[in-house]
Amino acid sequence: MKLDTLADAVGEWLRGTGPESDIVMSSRVRLARNVAQYPFVSRMSDQDRGDVERFLRERISSSSVGKQLDYIDVGRLEEIDRQFLVERQLISREHAEAQGARGVAIDGLEQVSLMINEEDHLRIQCMHSGLDLRGAWEQIRGVDDQIGSAVPYAYHPKWGYLTACPTNVGTGIRVSVMLHLPALVITRQIDKVFRSLHKISLAVRGLYGEGSQAMGDFYQISNQTTLGKSEEELVEQVGDVVPVLIDYERRAREFLVRETQQNVHDQVSRAYGILRTAQTITAEETMQLLSRVRMGVLLGLIGDVKIADINSLLIRTQPAHLQKLRGVELDTKDRNIERARYLRRHFEGGPSGSPN
Protein backbone atom coordinates (compact mmCIF):
# COMPACT_ATOMS: atom_id res chain seq x y z
CA MET A 1 0.00 0.00 0.00
CA LYS A 2 1.32 3.43 -0.89
CA LEU A 3 0.83 5.75 2.03
CA ASP A 4 1.08 8.77 -0.25
CA THR A 5 -2.15 7.82 -1.97
CA LEU A 6 -3.92 7.87 1.39
CA ALA A 7 -2.86 11.49 1.91
CA ASP A 8 -5.23 12.56 -0.87
CA ALA A 9 -8.25 11.19 0.99
CA VAL A 10 -9.54 12.42 4.34
CA GLY A 11 -10.03 9.02 5.95
CA GLU A 12 -13.10 7.66 7.62
CA TRP A 13 -13.11 9.67 10.82
CA LEU A 14 -13.18 13.01 9.02
CA ARG A 15 -15.33 12.02 6.09
CA GLY A 16 -18.03 14.22 7.59
CA THR A 17 -20.91 12.00 6.61
CA GLY A 18 -23.30 9.79 8.52
CA PRO A 19 -26.02 10.60 11.03
CA GLU A 20 -25.54 13.67 13.27
CA SER A 21 -22.20 14.43 11.64
CA ASP A 22 -22.48 18.11 12.55
CA ILE A 23 -21.61 17.03 16.09
CA VAL A 24 -20.55 13.38 15.96
CA MET A 25 -17.32 13.09 14.00
CA SER A 26 -16.94 9.33 14.23
CA SER A 27 -18.02 6.15 16.01
CA ARG A 28 -15.47 3.55 16.86
CA VAL A 29 -15.32 0.08 18.41
CA ARG A 30 -12.10 -1.64 19.39
CA LEU A 31 -11.46 -5.21 20.57
CA ALA A 32 -8.34 -6.39 22.43
CA ARG A 33 -7.29 -9.99 21.72
CA ASN A 34 -4.29 -12.19 22.53
CA VAL A 35 -3.00 -15.47 21.16
CA ALA A 36 -3.15 -18.08 23.95
CA GLN A 37 0.18 -19.81 23.41
CA TYR A 38 2.40 -16.72 23.71
CA PRO A 39 3.34 -14.36 26.55
CA PHE A 40 1.76 -10.89 26.45
CA VAL A 41 3.60 -8.23 24.44
CA SER A 42 5.61 -6.62 27.26
CA ARG A 43 6.99 -10.05 28.20
CA MET A 44 7.81 -11.37 24.73
CA SER A 45 11.31 -12.18 23.54
CA ASP A 46 12.31 -10.83 20.12
CA GLN A 47 11.73 -14.35 18.83
CA ASP A 48 8.20 -14.46 20.29
CA ARG A 49 7.47 -11.03 18.86
CA GLY A 50 8.46 -12.09 15.37
CA ASP A 51 6.55 -15.39 15.71
CA VAL A 52 3.34 -13.68 16.85
CA GLU A 53 3.60 -11.07 14.12
CA ARG A 54 4.02 -13.74 11.44
CA PHE A 55 1.39 -16.06 12.95
CA LEU A 56 -1.26 -13.33 13.04
CA ARG A 57 -0.30 -11.85 9.67
CA GLU A 58 -0.66 -15.26 8.01
CA ARG A 59 -3.90 -16.14 9.74
CA ILE A 60 -5.40 -12.74 8.98
CA SER A 61 -4.35 -12.76 5.34
CA SER A 62 -5.85 -16.20 4.78
CA SER A 63 -9.20 -15.23 6.31
CA SER A 64 -11.81 -13.84 3.96
CA VAL A 65 -11.70 -10.38 5.57
CA GLY A 66 -7.92 -10.45 5.18
CA LYS A 67 -8.24 -10.49 1.42
CA GLN A 68 -9.64 -6.97 1.53
CA LEU A 69 -6.85 -5.65 3.73
CA ASP A 70 -3.44 -4.21 2.99
CA TYR A 71 -0.70 -5.12 5.39
CA ILE A 72 1.82 -2.50 6.49
CA ASP A 73 5.03 -3.51 8.25
CA VAL A 74 5.04 -0.73 10.86
CA GLY A 75 8.42 -1.83 12.23
CA ARG A 76 10.04 -0.85 8.95
CA LEU A 77 8.29 2.47 8.40
CA GLU A 78 10.02 5.82 8.68
CA GLU A 79 8.96 7.90 11.64
CA ILE A 80 7.01 10.32 9.47
CA ASP A 81 4.97 7.48 7.99
CA ARG A 82 4.15 6.12 11.41
CA GLN A 83 3.12 9.60 12.49
CA PHE A 84 0.98 9.81 9.39
CA LEU A 85 -0.91 6.64 10.39
CA VAL A 86 -1.38 8.02 13.91
CA GLU A 87 -2.88 11.22 12.51
CA ARG A 88 -5.32 9.14 10.50
CA GLN A 89 -6.15 7.18 13.67
CA LEU A 90 -5.21 3.91 11.99
CA ILE A 91 -2.60 3.08 14.62
CA SER A 92 -2.13 4.35 18.17
CA ARG A 93 0.76 6.51 19.26
CA GLU A 94 1.93 3.66 21.48
CA HIS A 95 2.06 1.36 18.47
CA ALA A 96 3.93 3.96 16.42
CA GLU A 97 6.54 4.43 19.10
CA ALA A 98 7.00 0.75 20.05
CA GLN A 99 10.00 -1.32 19.04
CA GLY A 100 10.35 -4.57 17.15
CA ALA A 101 8.13 -6.63 14.87
CA ARG A 102 4.65 -5.13 14.49
CA GLY A 103 2.21 -4.23 11.78
CA VAL A 104 -1.23 -3.06 10.82
CA ALA A 105 -3.76 -4.34 8.30
CA ILE A 106 -6.07 -1.69 6.86
CA ASP A 107 -9.00 -1.80 4.45
CA GLY A 108 -9.30 0.60 1.53
CA LEU A 109 -12.05 2.65 3.18
CA GLU A 110 -9.93 3.01 6.34
CA GLN A 111 -12.79 1.67 8.43
CA VAL A 112 -11.08 -1.48 9.64
CA SER A 113 -7.62 -1.63 11.12
CA LEU A 114 -5.93 -4.55 12.84
CA MET A 115 -2.87 -3.66 14.88
CA ILE A 116 -0.46 -6.50 15.62
CA ASN A 117 1.76 -6.27 18.71
CA GLU A 118 0.32 -3.14 20.21
CA GLU A 119 -0.33 -3.46 23.96
CA ASP A 120 -2.09 -6.73 23.13
CA HIS A 121 -1.17 -9.14 20.35
CA LEU A 122 -4.14 -7.97 18.33
CA ARG A 123 -6.20 -4.80 18.47
CA ILE A 124 -9.11 -4.78 16.03
CA GLN A 125 -10.63 -1.38 15.32
CA CYS A 126 -13.66 -0.42 13.30
CA MET A 127 -14.52 3.22 12.67
CA HIS A 128 -17.54 4.75 10.96
CA SER A 129 -18.25 8.38 10.13
CA GLY A 130 -20.95 10.11 12.14
CA LEU A 131 -23.07 8.36 14.72
CA ASP A 132 -23.10 4.68 13.79
CA LEU A 133 -21.99 2.61 16.77
CA ARG A 134 -24.30 -0.22 15.84
CA GLY A 135 -22.87 -0.43 12.34
CA ALA A 136 -19.32 -0.34 13.65
CA TRP A 137 -20.13 -3.02 16.22
CA GLU A 138 -21.73 -5.32 13.68
CA GLN A 139 -18.82 -4.95 11.32
CA ILE A 140 -16.20 -5.62 13.99
CA ARG A 141 -18.12 -8.64 15.30
CA GLY A 142 -17.88 -10.19 11.84
CA VAL A 143 -14.16 -9.49 11.60
CA ASP A 144 -13.59 -10.89 15.09
CA ASP A 145 -15.49 -14.10 14.28
CA GLN A 146 -13.47 -14.68 11.15
CA ILE A 147 -10.09 -14.14 12.80
CA GLY A 148 -11.21 -15.98 15.93
CA SER A 149 -12.04 -19.12 14.00
CA ALA A 150 -8.40 -19.29 12.86
CA VAL A 151 -6.63 -17.92 15.94
CA PRO A 152 -6.95 -19.42 19.44
CA TYR A 153 -7.71 -16.27 21.43
CA ALA A 154 -6.68 -16.43 25.09
CA TYR A 155 -9.93 -16.93 26.99
CA HIS A 156 -11.08 -17.93 30.44
CA PRO A 157 -14.70 -18.80 31.28
CA LYS A 158 -14.71 -16.50 34.32
CA TRP A 159 -12.51 -13.65 33.06
CA GLY A 160 -13.44 -13.66 29.39
CA TYR A 161 -10.88 -12.51 26.83
CA LEU A 162 -7.56 -12.22 28.62
CA THR A 163 -5.66 -8.98 28.09
CA ALA A 164 -2.27 -7.62 29.09
CA CYS A 165 -3.89 -4.98 31.27
CA PRO A 166 -6.71 -5.99 33.64
CA THR A 167 -8.58 -2.79 32.71
CA ASN A 168 -9.49 -4.39 29.36
CA VAL A 169 -10.27 -7.93 30.48
CA GLY A 170 -13.63 -9.56 29.78
CA THR A 171 -15.07 -8.29 26.53
CA GLY A 172 -11.89 -6.41 25.62
CA ILE A 173 -14.20 -3.85 24.04
CA ARG A 174 -13.78 -0.09 23.90
CA VAL A 175 -16.70 1.76 22.39
CA SER A 176 -16.19 5.43 21.63
CA VAL A 177 -17.60 8.43 19.87
CA MET A 178 -15.68 11.55 18.88
CA LEU A 179 -17.77 14.66 19.43
CA HIS A 180 -17.29 18.27 18.38
CA LEU A 181 -18.62 20.35 21.28
CA PRO A 182 -17.53 23.97 20.74
CA ALA A 183 -20.70 25.57 22.11
CA LEU A 184 -20.54 23.60 25.35
CA VAL A 185 -16.93 24.77 25.71
CA ILE A 186 -17.78 28.42 25.03
CA THR A 187 -20.74 28.40 27.40
CA ARG A 188 -18.56 26.70 30.04
CA GLN A 189 -20.90 23.79 30.51
CA ILE A 190 -18.44 21.15 29.42
CA ASP A 191 -17.09 20.36 32.90
CA LYS A 192 -20.57 19.74 34.19
CA VAL A 193 -21.19 17.36 31.32
CA PHE A 194 -17.93 15.52 32.02
CA ARG A 195 -18.80 15.07 35.67
CA SER A 196 -22.17 13.59 34.88
CA LEU A 197 -20.61 11.22 32.35
CA HIS A 198 -18.09 10.05 34.88
CA LYS A 199 -20.86 9.16 37.27
CA ILE A 200 -22.21 6.67 34.76
CA SER A 201 -18.78 5.09 34.20
CA LEU A 202 -17.94 6.80 30.94
CA ALA A 203 -14.51 8.23 30.23
CA VAL A 204 -13.88 11.54 28.47
CA ARG A 205 -10.69 12.56 26.80
CA GLY A 206 -9.64 15.51 24.75
CA LEU A 207 -8.31 14.68 21.34
CA TYR A 208 -4.70 15.28 20.54
CA GLY A 209 -3.75 16.30 17.11
CA GLU A 210 -0.06 15.96 16.51
CA GLY A 211 2.35 14.47 18.98
CA SER A 212 1.16 16.86 21.53
CA GLN A 213 -1.28 19.59 20.78
CA ALA A 214 -4.81 19.57 22.03
CA MET A 215 -7.30 19.55 19.24
CA GLY A 216 -9.88 22.23 19.82
CA ASP A 217 -13.22 21.21 21.23
CA PHE A 218 -13.05 17.57 20.11
CA TYR A 219 -13.83 15.04 22.81
CA GLN A 220 -13.90 11.28 22.90
CA ILE A 221 -16.47 9.52 25.10
CA SER A 222 -15.93 5.84 25.83
CA ASN A 223 -16.87 3.04 28.20
CA GLN A 224 -14.66 2.66 31.23
CA THR A 225 -15.38 -0.92 32.20
CA THR A 226 -15.15 -4.04 30.06
CA LEU A 227 -16.17 -6.89 32.39
CA GLY A 228 -19.58 -7.97 33.64
CA LYS A 229 -21.65 -6.53 30.81
CA SER A 230 -22.17 -7.91 27.33
CA GLU A 231 -20.69 -6.18 24.29
CA GLU A 232 -24.18 -5.05 23.24
CA GLU A 233 -24.84 -3.57 26.65
CA LEU A 234 -21.59 -1.63 26.49
CA VAL A 235 -22.34 -0.38 22.98
CA GLU A 236 -25.71 0.79 24.28
CA GLN A 237 -24.20 2.39 27.35
CA VAL A 238 -22.19 4.75 25.17
CA GLY A 239 -24.84 4.99 22.47
CA ASP A 240 -27.56 6.02 24.92
CA VAL A 241 -25.72 9.07 26.12
CA VAL A 242 -24.88 10.47 22.69
CA PRO A 243 -28.34 11.86 21.83
CA VAL A 244 -28.35 13.64 25.18
CA LEU A 245 -24.98 15.25 24.46
CA ILE A 246 -26.09 16.18 20.95
CA ASP A 247 -29.13 17.84 22.44
CA TYR A 248 -27.02 19.80 24.97
CA GLU A 249 -24.65 20.99 22.27
CA ARG A 250 -27.49 21.99 19.93
CA ARG A 251 -29.16 23.95 22.70
CA ALA A 252 -25.88 25.65 23.59
CA ARG A 253 -25.43 26.59 19.94
CA GLU A 254 -28.96 28.01 19.81
CA PHE A 255 -28.30 29.93 23.00
CA LEU A 256 -25.14 31.43 21.54
CA VAL A 257 -26.92 32.59 18.42
CA ARG A 258 -29.89 33.93 20.34
CA GLU A 259 -28.13 35.65 23.23
CA THR A 260 -24.67 36.51 22.00
CA GLN A 261 -25.08 36.64 18.26
CA GLN A 262 -22.61 39.48 17.83
CA ASN A 263 -19.93 38.00 20.02
CA VAL A 264 -20.11 34.62 18.37
CA HIS A 265 -20.17 36.12 14.92
CA ASP A 266 -17.16 38.20 15.82
CA GLN A 267 -15.29 35.20 17.23
CA VAL A 268 -15.80 32.94 14.25
CA SER A 269 -15.10 35.75 11.78
CA ARG A 270 -11.82 36.53 13.49
CA ALA A 271 -10.89 32.85 13.49
CA TYR A 272 -11.68 32.69 9.80
CA GLY A 273 -9.67 35.85 9.19
CA ILE A 274 -6.57 34.50 10.87
CA LEU A 275 -6.74 31.23 8.95
CA ARG A 276 -6.94 33.15 5.68
CA THR A 277 -4.11 35.57 6.36
CA ALA A 278 -1.60 34.12 8.83
CA GLN A 279 2.00 33.78 7.66
CA THR A 280 3.01 31.20 10.23
CA ILE A 281 0.74 29.10 12.41
CA THR A 282 1.05 26.12 14.75
CA ALA A 283 -1.00 22.94 14.42
CA GLU A 284 -2.56 23.69 17.78
CA GLU A 285 -3.79 27.13 16.81
CA THR A 286 -5.00 25.82 13.48
CA MET A 287 -7.14 23.17 15.18
CA GLN A 288 -8.58 25.70 17.57
CA LEU A 289 -9.47 28.13 14.80
CA LEU A 290 -10.81 25.46 12.46
CA SER A 291 -12.99 24.24 15.29
CA ARG A 292 -14.51 27.72 15.68
CA VAL A 293 -14.95 28.17 11.94
CA ARG A 294 -16.60 24.75 11.77
CA MET A 295 -19.13 25.91 14.33
CA GLY A 296 -19.58 29.20 12.46
CA VAL A 297 -20.41 27.36 9.26
CA LEU A 298 -22.91 25.13 11.08
CA LEU A 299 -24.55 28.19 12.63
CA GLY A 300 -24.82 29.83 9.23
CA LEU A 301 -22.49 32.66 10.23
CA ILE A 302 -19.94 31.84 7.55
CA GLY A 303 -21.43 31.17 4.20
CA ASP A 304 -18.80 30.20 1.72
CA VAL A 305 -17.08 27.26 3.41
CA LYS A 306 -18.09 23.62 3.33
CA ILE A 307 -17.91 21.35 6.37
CA ALA A 308 -16.17 18.73 4.27
CA ASP A 309 -13.41 21.27 3.53
CA ILE A 310 -12.94 22.05 7.21
CA ASN A 311 -12.72 18.36 8.01
CA SER A 312 -10.18 17.89 5.28
CA LEU A 313 -8.10 20.80 6.59
CA LEU A 314 -8.22 19.35 10.11
CA ILE A 315 -6.19 16.39 8.96
CA ARG A 316 -4.11 17.91 6.18
CA THR A 317 -2.64 20.59 8.39
CA GLN A 318 -1.24 18.03 10.81
CA PRO A 319 2.54 17.67 10.68
CA ALA A 320 3.02 14.36 8.88
CA HIS A 321 0.23 15.08 6.40
CA LEU A 322 1.56 18.53 5.67
CA GLN A 323 4.99 17.12 4.92
CA LYS A 324 3.63 14.28 2.81
CA LEU A 325 1.55 16.67 0.74
CA ARG A 326 4.52 18.97 0.31
CA GLY A 327 6.79 16.05 -0.48
CA VAL A 328 9.62 17.12 1.81
CA GLU A 329 10.47 16.86 5.47
CA LEU A 330 10.22 20.16 7.34
CA ASP A 331 11.23 21.25 10.82
CA THR A 332 8.69 22.85 13.15
CA LYS A 333 9.39 26.41 12.02
CA ASP A 334 9.11 25.59 8.35
CA ARG A 335 6.04 23.50 9.00
CA ASN A 336 4.31 26.50 10.58
CA ILE A 337 5.10 28.59 7.51
CA GLU A 338 4.01 25.85 5.14
CA ARG A 339 0.82 25.30 7.15
CA ALA A 340 -0.10 28.99 6.88
CA ARG A 341 0.62 28.95 3.16
CA TYR A 342 -1.48 25.83 2.70
CA LEU A 343 -4.41 27.45 4.51
CA ARG A 344 -4.15 30.70 2.55
CA ARG A 345 -4.01 28.84 -0.73
CA HIS A 346 -6.99 26.77 0.28
CA PHE A 347 -9.18 29.72 1.21
CA GLU A 348 -8.11 31.84 -1.76
CA GLY A 349 -9.79 29.26 -3.95
CA GLY A 350 -13.11 30.83 -2.98
CA PRO A 351 -16.37 29.08 -2.21
CA SER A 352 -15.62 25.72 -3.74
CA GLY A 353 -11.87 26.01 -3.67
CA SER A 354 -10.19 22.73 -2.92
CA PRO A 355 -6.60 22.42 -1.79
CA ASN A 356 -4.10 21.35 -4.35
Next chain:
Amino acid sequence: MKCQECDKQAVFHITELETGEVRELHLCEDHARTYLNQSESPEGDDDEKASGGGLTGPLTVGQTADELALLDKKACPMCGITFFEFRNQGRLGCPHDYVHFEKELEPLIANIHGAAQHTGRKPQRPQADEGSQLPEGTEELTTVIGLRRSMQEAIACEDYEQAREVRDGIRGIEDRWLPDAARDPGSPPAGPPTS
Protein backbone atom coordinates in the same frame (compact mmCIF):
# COMPACT_ATOMS: atom_id res chain seq x y z
CA MET B 1 1.25 28.77 28.38
CA LYS B 2 3.86 27.37 30.72
CA CYS B 3 4.15 23.75 31.85
CA GLN B 4 2.63 23.41 35.29
CA GLU B 5 5.65 21.39 36.45
CA CYS B 6 8.45 23.55 35.09
CA ASP B 7 9.16 26.67 33.07
CA LYS B 8 9.06 25.17 29.62
CA GLN B 9 6.34 25.78 27.08
CA ALA B 10 3.32 23.56 27.64
CA VAL B 11 2.53 21.56 24.52
CA PHE B 12 0.26 18.87 25.98
CA HIS B 13 -3.14 19.88 27.19
CA ILE B 14 -4.92 17.01 28.82
CA THR B 15 -8.36 16.72 30.29
CA GLU B 16 -8.58 13.93 32.80
CA LEU B 17 -11.40 12.76 34.93
CA GLU B 18 -10.47 11.44 38.28
CA THR B 19 -12.84 10.44 41.02
CA GLY B 20 -15.44 12.69 39.57
CA GLU B 21 -13.17 15.71 39.30
CA VAL B 22 -12.20 17.21 36.00
CA ARG B 23 -8.53 17.96 35.88
CA GLU B 24 -6.84 20.14 33.28
CA LEU B 25 -3.18 19.41 32.77
CA HIS B 26 -0.80 21.62 30.88
CA LEU B 27 2.58 19.99 30.43
CA CYS B 28 5.78 20.29 28.47
CA GLU B 29 6.88 17.38 26.32
CA ASP B 30 9.09 15.85 29.04
CA HIS B 31 6.57 16.08 31.83
CA ALA B 32 3.81 14.89 29.56
CA ARG B 33 5.82 11.80 28.72
CA THR B 34 6.36 11.06 32.39
CA TYR B 35 2.71 11.63 33.08
CA LEU B 36 1.46 9.53 30.20
CA ASN B 37 3.80 6.69 31.05
CA GLN B 38 2.25 6.55 34.48
CA SER B 39 -1.27 6.60 33.27
CA GLU B 40 -2.76 3.63 31.52
CA SER B 41 -3.10 4.95 28.06
CA PRO B 42 -0.33 7.02 26.63
CA GLU B 43 -2.55 8.49 24.01
CA GLY B 44 -5.73 10.36 23.36
CA ASP B 45 -6.58 7.79 20.80
CA ASP B 46 -7.16 5.23 23.40
CA ASP B 47 -9.30 5.39 26.01
CA GLU B 48 -7.96 3.10 28.68
CA LYS B 49 -7.68 6.10 30.86
CA ALA B 50 -10.30 4.12 32.69
CA SER B 51 -7.25 2.66 34.16
CA GLY B 52 -6.21 4.35 37.25
CA GLY B 53 -9.11 2.49 38.67
CA GLY B 54 -6.98 0.50 41.03
CA LEU B 55 -3.64 -0.49 39.62
CA THR B 56 -1.75 2.13 41.46
CA GLY B 57 -3.81 2.17 44.60
CA PRO B 58 -3.25 -0.03 47.60
CA LEU B 59 -3.79 -3.59 46.62
CA THR B 60 -5.68 -5.72 49.05
CA VAL B 61 -6.50 -4.83 52.56
CA GLY B 62 -5.27 -6.65 55.62
CA GLN B 63 -1.91 -7.72 54.29
CA THR B 64 1.16 -7.24 56.40
CA ALA B 65 4.40 -6.03 54.88
CA ASP B 66 5.82 -9.53 55.18
CA GLU B 67 2.90 -11.10 53.42
CA LEU B 68 3.15 -8.49 50.70
CA ALA B 69 6.87 -9.16 50.28
CA LEU B 70 6.18 -12.86 49.93
CA LEU B 71 3.39 -12.24 47.47
CA ASP B 72 5.62 -9.97 45.42
CA LYS B 73 8.06 -12.85 44.91
CA LYS B 74 5.37 -15.24 43.71
CA ALA B 75 6.11 -15.97 40.05
CA CYS B 76 4.01 -17.33 37.20
CA PRO B 77 5.34 -20.76 36.20
CA MET B 78 4.64 -20.07 32.54
CA CYS B 79 6.08 -16.64 31.79
CA GLY B 80 8.07 -16.08 35.01
CA ILE B 81 6.62 -12.68 35.86
CA THR B 82 6.46 -11.91 39.59
CA PHE B 83 3.56 -10.14 41.18
CA PHE B 84 5.99 -7.37 42.07
CA GLU B 85 6.82 -6.83 38.42
CA PHE B 86 3.15 -6.71 37.55
CA ARG B 87 2.51 -4.17 40.29
CA ASN B 88 5.27 -1.99 38.92
CA GLN B 89 4.37 -2.18 35.27
CA GLY B 90 0.61 -2.59 35.42
CA ARG B 91 0.88 -5.19 32.66
CA LEU B 92 0.56 -8.94 33.09
CA GLY B 93 3.04 -11.36 31.56
CA CYS B 94 0.82 -14.03 30.03
CA PRO B 95 -2.76 -15.38 30.00
CA HIS B 96 -1.94 -17.87 32.74
CA ASP B 97 -1.40 -15.00 35.21
CA TYR B 98 -5.17 -14.68 35.50
CA VAL B 99 -5.17 -18.20 36.93
CA HIS B 100 -1.94 -18.15 38.88
CA PHE B 101 -2.62 -14.78 40.55
CA GLU B 102 -6.39 -15.15 40.59
CA LYS B 103 -6.70 -14.63 44.33
CA GLU B 104 -4.69 -11.41 44.18
CA LEU B 105 -6.22 -10.13 40.96
CA GLU B 106 -9.85 -10.75 41.82
CA PRO B 107 -10.30 -7.81 44.23
CA LEU B 108 -8.36 -5.59 41.86
CA ILE B 109 -10.49 -6.50 38.87
CA ALA B 110 -13.70 -6.27 40.87
CA ASN B 111 -12.65 -2.79 41.91
CA ILE B 112 -11.95 -1.66 38.37
CA HIS B 113 -15.01 -3.18 36.71
CA GLY B 114 -17.50 -3.62 39.52
CA ALA B 115 -17.88 -7.21 38.41
CA ALA B 116 -15.93 -10.46 38.48
CA GLN B 117 -17.65 -12.60 35.90
CA HIS B 118 -17.55 -12.30 32.12
CA THR B 119 -20.99 -12.30 30.51
CA GLY B 120 -20.09 -11.36 26.95
CA ARG B 121 -19.19 -13.33 23.86
CA LYS B 122 -17.19 -16.52 23.66
CA PRO B 123 -14.56 -17.18 21.04
CA GLN B 124 -15.21 -19.34 18.03
CA ARG B 125 -12.71 -22.12 18.47
CA PRO B 126 -10.62 -23.24 15.54
CA GLN B 127 -12.08 -26.51 14.28
CA ALA B 128 -10.43 -29.30 16.23
CA ASP B 129 -9.95 -32.82 14.93
CA GLU B 130 -13.10 -34.86 14.83
CA GLY B 131 -14.04 -36.29 18.15
CA SER B 132 -11.79 -34.07 20.23
CA GLN B 133 -13.84 -31.22 21.60
CA LEU B 134 -11.76 -28.21 22.54
CA PRO B 135 -12.56 -26.66 25.90
CA GLU B 136 -13.85 -23.11 26.15
CA GLY B 137 -10.89 -21.88 28.16
CA THR B 138 -7.36 -21.91 26.76
CA GLU B 139 -5.51 -23.12 29.87
CA GLU B 140 -4.08 -26.14 28.09
CA LEU B 141 -2.68 -24.08 25.25
CA THR B 142 -1.21 -21.59 27.70
CA THR B 143 1.10 -24.29 29.07
CA VAL B 144 3.00 -24.04 25.79
CA ILE B 145 4.45 -20.75 27.09
CA GLY B 146 6.11 -22.58 29.99
CA LEU B 147 7.13 -25.54 27.85
CA ARG B 148 8.79 -23.27 25.32
CA ARG B 149 10.77 -21.69 28.14
CA SER B 150 11.97 -25.03 29.46
CA MET B 151 12.87 -26.13 25.94
CA GLN B 152 15.07 -23.09 25.55
CA GLU B 153 16.66 -23.79 28.93
CA ALA B 154 17.36 -27.40 27.91
CA ILE B 155 18.97 -26.18 24.71
CA ALA B 156 21.09 -23.73 26.67
CA CYS B 157 22.30 -26.63 28.85
CA GLU B 158 22.90 -28.68 25.70
CA ASP B 159 20.44 -31.29 26.95
CA TYR B 160 19.09 -31.99 23.48
CA GLU B 161 17.24 -35.13 24.40
CA GLN B 162 15.26 -33.22 26.99
CA ALA B 163 14.68 -30.40 24.51
CA ARG B 164 13.31 -32.85 21.94
CA GLU B 165 10.95 -34.36 24.47
CA VAL B 166 9.58 -30.96 25.43
CA ARG B 167 9.25 -30.00 21.80
CA ASP B 168 7.19 -33.11 21.11
CA GLY B 169 5.01 -32.18 24.06
CA ILE B 170 4.46 -28.72 22.59
CA ARG B 171 3.57 -30.19 19.20
CA GLY B 172 1.08 -32.56 20.77
CA ILE B 173 -0.80 -29.66 22.33
CA GLU B 174 -0.52 -27.34 19.36
CA ASP B 175 -1.74 -30.05 16.98
CA ARG B 176 -4.96 -30.24 18.92
CA TRP B 177 -5.51 -26.50 18.90
CA LEU B 178 -3.99 -25.52 15.58
CA PRO B 179 -4.65 -28.43 13.30
CA ASP B 180 -4.13 -26.56 10.05
CA ALA B 181 -0.47 -25.57 9.87
CA ALA B 182 1.00 -22.14 10.58
CA ARG B 183 2.02 -23.59 13.93
CA ASP B 184 5.61 -24.40 13.12
CA PRO B 185 7.90 -21.45 12.48
CA GLY B 186 9.08 -22.03 8.98
CA SER B 187 6.03 -23.89 7.71
CA PRO B 188 4.41 -22.33 4.65
CA PRO B 189 1.69 -19.79 5.28
CA ALA B 190 -1.83 -21.10 5.27
CA GLY B 191 -3.01 -18.45 2.84
CA PRO B 192 -1.77 -16.46 -0.10
CA PRO B 193 1.50 -14.67 0.50
CA THR B 194 1.24 -11.14 1.76
CA SER B 195 2.95 -8.37 -0.04
